[in-house]
Amino acid sequence: MSAPLPPDAATAVRSYLRAADRILPGGIIACAVTGSIALGAYRPGRSDIDLVAVIADEWLDRPDLIRRLRQLHLSQVPRLVVGVARGRGVSACCNTVFIAESEVSRPVTQISPIASHTGEIFDSHGAFDVNPVIWKELVDGGITVRGRPIAAWDLDAQTEALRPWVRTNLREYWTPLAAQLRDRPSRTPGTLLRRLVTSLRGLSAGTVAWCALGPARMHHTLATGEIIGKEEAGFHALTAFPQHAPITEVALAKVRGARIPSAPSRRQWRALTASAMDDIITAALD
Numbered sequence: 697m698s699a700p701l702p703p704d705a706a707t708a709v710r711s712y713l714r715a716a717d718r719i720l721p722g723g724i725i726a727c728a729v730t731g732s733i734a735l736g737a738y739r740p741g742r743s744d745i746d747l748v749a750v751i752a753d754e755w756l757d758r759p760d761l762i763r764r765l766r767q768l769h770l771s772q773v774p775r776l777v778v779g780v781a782r783g784r785g786v787s788a789c790c791n792t793v794f795i796a797e798s799e800v801s802r803p804v805t806q807i808s809p810i811a812s813h814t815g816e817i818f819d820s821h822g823a824f825d826v827n828p829v830i831w832k833e834l835v836d837g838g839i840t841v842r843g844r845p846i847a848a849w850d851l852d853a854q855t856e857a858l859r860p861w862v863r864t865n866l867r868e869y870w871t872p873l874a875a876q877l878r879d880r881p882s883r884t885p886g887t888l889l890r891r892l893v894t895s896l897r898g899l900s901a902g903t904v905a906w907c908a909l910g911p912a913r914m915h916h917t918l919a920t921g922e923i924i925g926k927e928e929a930g931f932h933a934l935t936a937f938p939q940h941a942p943i944t945e946v947a948l949a950k951v952r953g954a955r956i957p958s959a960p961s962r963r964q965w966r967a968l969t970a971s972a973m974d975d976i977i978t979a980a981l982d
Contacts, residue, residue, distance in 0.1 A: 704740050709841050712790045715771040720764045726750035726843030734837035737925025747792040762820050769813040793823035801850040804831040828858040862914050866977050870911050878970035899965045901950040907969050908947040915980040926951045943968035
């Protein structure tokens, strides 16, 4: 490894790569950590581990490649179940995007991901986390766990595409999510997050953190060109949008693993989160 990982993350990555070598021997020829670890924002017991894995070109024509990648995804289940049983919660889960060896040096928006998995979801058709934001995280702070150092990957993060990509993400993902949060339409099938934001039981603190801090991260990136983690995004929101401090403090408490503030009350979380999202998104796109 090119830099030390947090102990629980290092254990999880070693276990994951051992499984990869068993399930698709010689398949993963390079791998690097991005996300909260690359940003210096990793929190043991609460953060996942985001990986970019490079698949050897000779594996690309194998008809069983996707089946084996799906099997690799499922290989984490026993370890995670043991963690939950021991009271550690679901942490140190590897979320991975798979790209081809021959595409590593292509402009990031021109890469065609092979597959990906995030949490319990396996996507056999692509990966969201192959984009200018993630590639900037890799270039600035990515940690190699297999293969050559990141600098030798010859990545093209397309810095000129970063802000346009963020604006599109705000319009196409965060704006509709804020509308769902605000309007809470009748329950229909959808992603887990969309079911959570429309649940009649109200929002969880985790959903508040995701919805409030995601747009704050995007707002900061548009203003500065830099990528930040959730906690730093909370500090940014407190400064830039002080009128939303009460719900931001709820989000920050969840990120830190601290006691959730008693005020505002949970029944107010939905409206306050939607209001914060609307204001932050509007300011970011202005």
